[in-house]
Amino acid sequence: MSGFLDGIRCGDCECNVDWGEKRNTIASIAAGVLFFTGWWIIIDAAIMYPREDQFHHAYHTCGVIATIAFLMINAVSNGQVRGDSYSEGCMGQTGARVWLFIGFMLAFGSLIASMWILFGGFVVASKETVYPGIAVFFQNAFIFFGGLVFKFGRTEDLWQ
């Protein structure tokens, strides 16, 4: 029993963490938190306001398109767009650029649509509860920024 605390050292953590090589992990975690928080916000709004006149069910389309855009943006790597990856892929470099273009268009479109839904469908229409509109806006904003963080927060340099 004597000396059983001798092995404990305080402040001896060898925290030589190389934050440079953890960048991809941190970006993935941040993108995951943003993306899924966005979806849970809309799930919460859908549960709290289930009636059609409180929260028109067609407004869910915005978040679905934003998710499709997220998947499209992150399906192509930066290397394929620059043209310096080993394989050409299905459509080549031009196809990858067109795919990325359409993906970003859908992402920006859904973000703008969510703002339109909030202001046109809830604020101007003077609904008694604006929360579903705010939830749609925040869902799309979080999904959009999650997509950006996942796309641009990670680096593809294999040798740093």
Add this chain to the structure above:
Amino acid sequence: MTGTIMTPALISLSFGGAIGLMFLMLGCALPVYNEYWPLFLLFFYILSPIPYCISRRVVDDTDSASNACKELAIFLTTGIVVSAFGLPIIFARASVIAWGACALVLTGNIVIFGTILGFFLVFGSNDDFSWQQW
């Protein structure tokens, strides 16, 4: 080194897991709450290590700094963790469970995900991650 550090770590991790599950069961089974909906979180607990384990098995190049499969697995794991925190909050907001039960369940969440993370930190960082070590 493996013998001296593995066994106390294993015991403390299993203790952590037991405490986490205790909080989850308290949140369900206390007479003042008596709602068993939070047991759906067990589904998320079981699901959470799976993406990372699959990515470790499928891709073998552990020496490259960027690895798209591993990052996708971390993304999905983060999503599962966020969902495990979101579900009790939504239950409480919809008045399916009480807020006290929600607080107990969220505490259990923190302990269990800390245990799973500790498991991967202590036992996962081997050069040849293989199940034969067991």
